Amino acid sequence: MLRATLKSLLARKLRLVLSGLAVVLGVMFVSGAFVLTDTLGRSFDAVFSSAYSQTDVGVAAKPKIEMSEMEGEEVQAPFPASVLDEVRSVPGVAKATGTVAADGAQVIGSNGKVLTSFGPPQIGQAWTGEDGLTELREGRGPTADNEIAVNVTVADAAKIKVGDQVRVQTLEPAKPFTLVGIFGYSGGRDSLGGVQEVAFTEKAAQQLLVGETGVYTGITVKADSGVSHTKLRDEIATKLGTGYEVKTGQQLSDEASDSLKEGLAFFNNILLGFAGVALFVGIFLILNTFSIIVAQRTRELALMRAVGASRGQMIGSVLVEAIVIGLLASVLGLGAGVGVGALLAYAFGSLGGGLQMASVGIPLAAVISAFVVGLFVTVIAAVLPALRASRIPPVAAMQDVATPDRPLTKITVAGAVVGAIGGALLGLGLSGNAGDSTLWTILAGVLVTFIGVALLTPLISKPVVALLGRLFSWSVPGKLGRLNSGRNPRRTAITAAALMVGIALVTGVTVILDSAKSSFTSLAENTIDAELVISGTQTGPRPPSFDPAVLDQAAKLPGVQETAGIYWDRAVINGENDGVTAISDVAALTDIYHAKATAGTISSLGDDQMLVDADTAKDKGLSVGQSLTVQTTRGDAKTYTLSGIYEASELYGGFVLPVAAAKDFAVPKPTQAYLKLAPGTTVAQVQPQVEALLANSPEVSVADRATFIDQQTSSLDGVLQMIQILLALAILIAVLGIVNTLALSVLERTRELGLLRAIGLRRAQTMRMVTVEAVVISMFGAILGVVVGSGLGASVVRALKDQGIDDLVLPWAQMGLFVGVAAIVGVVAAVLPAIRAARLDVLRAIAHE
Amino acid sequence: MTATSASDTHVAARASDVWKVYGSGEAQVIALRGVTADFERGRFTAIMGPSGSGKSTLMHCLAGLDAVTRGQVFIGGTQVTGLGDAGLTKLRRDKVGFIFQQFNLLPTLTAQENILLPLSIAGRKADQAWFDTVIETVGLRDRLGHRPSQLSGGQQQRVACARALVARPEVIFADEPTGNLDSRSGAEVLGFLKRSVREYGQTIVMVTHDPVAASYADRVVFLADGQIVSELLDPTPEAVLDTMKRLDVLTVGVAE
Structure with a gap:
């Protein structure tokens, strides 16, 4: 039995590759996410343990406002210089250095623009001289209040050199300084994880970064040799009392690293979102492939039943195929995922200004998730076709196989029920009554709604496909193509549903964003009674000022x-x-x-x-x-x-x-x-x-009101672009699905094609027939997606009425574009199957069983 | 050769020293060994022969479905050999009709649409009077709106016959048209074919291994081992069967 299964698997390599590809992509994103976070995580660990390598114990005052990661960065509160003497008096302290450091020292580059940062902070600090970590590469440390030194990253990015007059903006507006030194870090590093550092004299740092002199923001303590760091920490903490945070270097390094890793979760979620879409659409694809294969092999499967195979064995044989595909897809996906993860980590590192990358590792989580996801998705998708295979009666081997159109009642009822559940989940999520799990409830609602719509698709497909097909019915091949696309509603429906998912997602988001834009625009026009606005675009954690x-x-x-x-x-x-x-x-x-x-x-x-x-x-x-x-x-x-x-x-x-x-x-x-x-x-x-x-003030510019509104809403375009990448991915997979369905249909109809060629259908006409079928399916999917997406988008917009989004804008032009793109997608997807159909040898095709 | 065949207006299809060789070397199989035959216009010709005699191959070559290795094939005034795919498609469209053993109807189309398919593919209009005549002949008037799955085997094959007839091709090639039918349905189908020859002057070339089916033809050509070995005019089933028996002996003798 196993051998028979594997042999039939080998005989249909191409179509299994096509259906497996979606799983490969999905697994790739999942394992890529794990590899990326693992690699970046270890890189950050290395950065911070090095940054705190000179700190045995660190002292800081409690921040005046404690904030979560979401709310913003905590700002260290300054404390009087006298605290330093108290720390120095604690036995076991070999050396204590008062430090002044704060985020927000921005160098203005030689081109007059403020140096920006996408993530890593822009630290201003008091120069404390070279230590085991900081090394001067050129010049000297600042000794006068109008002198600065910067790290290599800043010098390179701002294109400045020792001796230059450099403007730096801090709490105070930009002021000119003389650059007297450029420093780097032990091990030849130019920066620690891309952080930009500017060093002033202690007095200048206090004035510019804290706003008052005679204060420090931290104390770095070196312990006497043989003194336990934790013990020293506790003694200093006792001495200083409440109001101070005293931690060992190890602790500080771990905390800093952990908080950055939390920030990485964002990238992880994007990748996992991609994976989710790929896998969800992939399920449709695999389900369809297996269904068609089982239908085509009805005779063969019935024969196996006739010669004594049990129902369990039939199910097993289909599932084994699924497992083999799942395993292969997982291995390929894992390989690709390691590549993608490494690539993204590299891109992230160079974008962030030279984070030293740890070597790419393959975390166990990536391997486990790759196989779990790959196998789970394929097997789930194959369960229904496997059950169907097991229900083929042995007598089917003897009959001329006529698979009657099964009634759509059951599937329609199921679709209605599932759709209603999805709608209810969405409603619950959007009403805001779901509490903490609002996002998950909405996601689940969208997912379940998609499944419900997919189940309803066969029913919808009949009238819609007939109507769409009329567009092409003016020629005989067109008419034949239209009839072909309508002959198996289930197959057409699942293929179209795969396309629907992607297009519905992007339509929904476009509806929401366009509505938000329009609402904001009319709101701003109605409520801001000013002709000119000064503002800038925020790129880092600090707003432009x-x-x-x-x-x-x-x-x-x-x-x-x-x-x-x-x-x-x-x-x-x-x-x-x-x-x-x-x-x-x-x-x-x-x-x-x-x-x-x-x-x-x-x-x-x-x-x-x-x-x-x-x-x-x-x-x-x-x-x-x-x-x-x-x-x-x-x-x-x-x-x-x-x-x-x-x-x-x-x-x-x-x-x-x-x-x-x-x-x-x-x-x-x-x-x-x-x-x-x-x-x-x-x-x-x-x-x-x-x-x-x-x-x-190079960070901001002045604009009239209309331009200002444009600038404000343009941030939404970034979100839209992200969604469009997602759409491209979903469309790619859906194209694979259409190619797959068509290729299988062409194979299934070999004899028909032979007949048509025998009675005079030209090659070009044959290709047109297959193309029309593809275009009808893909346009159906797109129209369905546009309708479902508008519905989802509109319901979200309605739910956001309280948030001030009260214009519902349907992006007609874009929706038309999607349907147009879908038609092109159909043509592209039809190319290979159409060529194959046109190349059929007439004689052999007619004799084809 | 071309000139002669063009002038021979009474010949609908002609094979001239047709050779068909499959494979090469050890695996070489010679299916046709220099077959020369004329198929007259307005006549019903059956090609018979034991399995492997080359009868289907001959028909496929005549119909332009298969390429010959050597020799020439003509349909009406057109030389089939040497035509490219476009030419062959046009030939099939305009000059040839087919009836297959497995009916080969399009399941998505109704009976009427199936019948009119060759004409619609060629972009031609059906001659209504002729269409009605054909429908009356095959007796499908009340079945025109049905799809193939709603028709019996005999009815499906009658649809296939009507499809071949309605375009009035130069020749209709029928490949074991009764192979999948019970004897009564088979007799009905053969009856129409004979009537269409008698009454409307259609040319039909039919491959069969059934002596009863062959007896409906005006002339039977017997093939053995890739060569024409015998011929009968106005055959009876008994005469056909006798000839076949003799051929079997002959073939076995050759094989030994």
Whole structure:
């Protein structure tokens, strides 16, 4: 039995390769994800254990605001220099060095642009001299407050050399410095994981990075030889008391590495998303292939039954085929996955500015998941065809095989039920009642809905395919092709459903994004009453910002009626973590955003007063006159009186502090500004002057309102591109499915094709017939996908009404494009099967059993 | 040769010193050894012979389904040998009709659509009067809207006959048309073929191994070992059977 199975498997190599390819792709992404995270993880481990190699024990003050990874980066609170003496007095401390370091020292390159970073921080620090880790490559450390040294990564990226005048922006706007040294790290490394470092004198660092002198952000302790690090840590902690975090170098290294690895989960999820789509579509493909093979081998299988094979053996024989394909696909997928993982790790490393890659490893998890996923998917897909094979009666061997069209009642009922369950899951997820598992509920809902629609497809396919086919019925080959595509609704349906999944996904996302864009645009047009906007694109963890002096200068320009600069920070308000803003001119809240007071007054704000929007006030039970304690990222906590409550719009809400508070924000500079022009003044008159003011703030630019809205919504285009890659993948697999189905159909209809050729069908006509069949199937899939995708997208948009997305935009042009692309896809998929059909030897085809 | 055949208007198909060799060296099989035969217009010719005598090969070569190794084949005034695929397709479209043992109908089309298929492929319109005549002859008037799966074997083969007849080809080639039918259905099918020759002047060349089927023909050509060995005019089943028996002896003798 096993031998017979393997032989029949070998006889149909090509079509098994085609159906296995989807599994290969899926497995590739799964194992690629594991290899990538493993390689990057070990690389980061190496970076951090090296970065903390000179630290036996590290001391830092507790941050003023504790934040999760999602909320942003914690900012180390500074502590007085006297703490250093306390640490030094602890027995066992050989050497203690006070350090000043903070993220946010941005060098302006020789081209006038701010050096950006995609991930790794831009650290500014006090120069503490060479140690076992830091090594000067050129020049010397800074000794005057207008001197800096940078690491090789910065020097290379900014194209600067020792002796150059270099501008650096910190908490303060860009200031010029003399570059006196370039340093690297032990082992010839140019950076530690792509981190950009700028070293100042201690005093300059304190002033520029912390905002006050005589303070440190950390202490690096070297222990006397023979002193246990953990014991020393505990002794220092006891000495300093609460308010300080004292950790060993090992601990610090592990924590830093772990938190970065969490960030990697994002990449992992993208890859796993790709894998999910590939595998889901792959299931359709394998199911179809096995179904057709079983149908074609009815006689052979019945013969086996007739000569004594049991039903179990029939099931076994199909499943063994599936297992063999699954195993092969897993091995190939794993191999490809290691390649993809290594490639991505390499790309990630070079993009991040030279992370030293650890050697590529194959984690056990990658191997296990590759085989589990590959086998599971193939076997699941083969179960139904296997059951069908086992139900073939032995007598079928004796009859002329006429597989009657099984009624579609059962499958339709099943589809309706599954579809309803999917809809219910979606509804639950979108209503927000599913709690923590909202995302999963929605995903499961989408998945189950797809399966439900796929089950309903055979029923839908009859009228739709007939209608679509009319487009091509003007010629005889076209008509034959249309009839062929309608003759096996199940087969057509599954093939089309594979295409549907990809197109539905991308249509759904496009509907959501386009609706969001349109909603945002109309909202912004209706609520922002300003002609010019200063803003920049955020690339790293810190928002782009500019010199607050620009605001005053802009306000004095002729034609500018009002300016409003927005500052942003995270804060702890009465013990709760929240966001706060400050507006340079609080009147703008009324004039530019048209906010209305619901209680108190909002047109002015004293230095110890604050505002809040009505929704937040209601949530937290706040009322005018109440006192609130606010701790911003830096400085001390301060008490404010709530002096006004305003009605929030989607574009402006939350707590508003007086602009004086902004000096203690993580970024004490405005990140955005709105300029309202005097009546009769045109944008063209003012814009160039504002541009001139921003010459020293290269991170931001000034744009009119329409351009600003475009800039804001263009971030959505990135998401769309990601989805389009996903679509390309899903379409690729669906094309394989169409090729597969057609190839099998052509084989199955060999005799028919022979007959048609015998009675005078030309080769070209034969090819046209096969092509029409493919185009009808693929267009059907695309139309189904567009309809299902619009439905999914529309229901999400409806659910997001509360979030301000109230325009439903259906991307007609794109949907038309998808159907058009699908038609092309059909033509492409038909090429090989059509050539094969046209090349059939007429005589042999007629004699074909 | 071309000139002679073109002028011979009473000849519908002609084989002239046709050789067909399969394989080479040790495995070489000679299926036809210099067969020369004329098939007259408006006559019903049967080709008979034991298994392996080359009768199907001869028919395939005559119909342009298979290429000959040597010699020439003509259908009407057209030399078949040497035509490319496009030429052969046009020949099959315009000059040749087929009836197969396994009916070979398209399951997606109704009986009527199957019958009209060769015409629609060629982009020609059916002559309504002729179509009605054919339908009456094969007795399918009430079955035209049915699909092949809803028809019996005999009915399917009658559809196939009608399909071959409706285009009025130069020659209809029938390959064991009754092979898959019971004797009554077989007799019906052979009856139409004979009528279409008698009444409408259709030319039919039929390959069969059934003496009763052969007896419907005007002339029987006997093949053995790739050569024409005998011929009967206005055959009876008994005469055909006798000739076949003699051929069997002859063939066995040759083999020994």
